[in-house]
Amino acid sequence: MKISAPKGTHDILPGESGKWIWLENILRQAAGRYGFSEIRFPAFEHTELFLRGIGDTTDVVQKEMYTFQDKGGRSITLRPEGTASTVRAFVEHGLHTTPMPFKCYYIAPNFRYENPQKGRLRQHHQFGVECFGAKEPSADAEIIALGNDVMANTGLQNVSLRINSVGCPSCRPGYNQKLIKFLENCRPKLCQDCNNRLSRNPMRILDCKNENCRAEIKDAPVGTDSLCDDCSTHMEQLKIYLEYMGISFDVDPSIVRGLDYYTKTVFEFINDGITLCGGGRYDDLVRALGGPVTPGLGFGCGLERLLMMLKRQNVTDKPWEGCDIYIAALGVAADRHSMRLCNQLRSHGFSAERDICGRGLKAQMKHADKIGARYTFVLGEHELTTEKIELKDMATGQIHAGNLEISFLEGILGNRGRNHSDGG
């Protein structure tokens, strides 16, 4: 009879939304410093967008999409990642006519039909950035620098950066041939998964965790040795930029992103074996989705994973969620008066609370304590006749005697109460 949240989804309750807001603010501010503006796109798209954009041999497309037919007979898919939607919007609105580079970011949920486990959900939230129209390696460096800043700004420790190049249409096919030729020879000794990978995406075999496979492929041709001049130079330039910025990294030839659109640079920020942020360059994607030939690059960052790691490392910075003042009312007349006072305090910018559960005085005080009220005062017949109140500082117990007037309260509470607009 009870209905629970669907498998692989979960509620962000009022008690924990504070840290989400905190994190989102950090991300927005970092994006802003790098000149990225927010884009918002629909939660669902025509299925075709992802078939053409992500690549129809990928796991994401083959078995993880939430696809259904709407009442108009269209095939619709819940967005599994943000890049395809961004490119679609870029092409659809002719944004290549705006000054290049075009830089945008998003914070949005993604949907993938997978088996949930640590750091993996069916609905997860992603901070993503995309940049169009910049073919230079300095663009890659800038994007990676932003990712690096984001990691640092959250306060996360021990995050490492790995980069690689997957080549371009002029050199990747040649490398793939070499690799396949090598792998065919040891095919019988490779695990079942690797045998499947051989036909779908041979480069992924380089990342197999099976020890036998690792031994077999020890002498496999390395991708970065087979890059064309253009890709090779691009990679070298990127490394120089990163070194100039003091961003440390490892070149890891086993990094192969699971989405087909990547060209040249791919990278990941990893902590404790979990990828927090992954991205790369996709110079052919805009054209493939019907736009003009336009280079592009970006990354995606899983918010649940970031928060999981932050919790693990005890990074607990989050906005204060309390209440400036609680009015404990006693009696019918005071109850009505406190309602008006409460409203006045709120319109003066304070967070003010009063009883709406029919509690007695003692229970009201108890509740004021539980919700973290900074000040309280009792409003009863005595206060109404004398027009004097005793404002109590809940942390120290100190009493401030004064008039039953907003100006007195304002004087004690300060000019400005809890600021809701910047999260504290």
Next chain:
RNA sequence: GUGGAUGUAGUUCAGUUGGUUAGAGCACCAGUUUGUGGCACUGGAAGUCGCCGGUUCGAAUCCGGUCAUCCACCCCA
């Protein structure tokens, strides 16, 4: 899609070889003489023991199925 572990109150967990009315801590609500929070004490509410079926005189307990959660593989953020 495959494999492992686990499902008892809002939550964290007890619950004997199957045996009367299923318990505790925390949290929640109310009181400890209608004027003051934290502490203490007293009391209250709250569970179809995940769900369905089977075995049994009798099932939270044993068996089967199913669903869910966590973890791992694949893949990914």
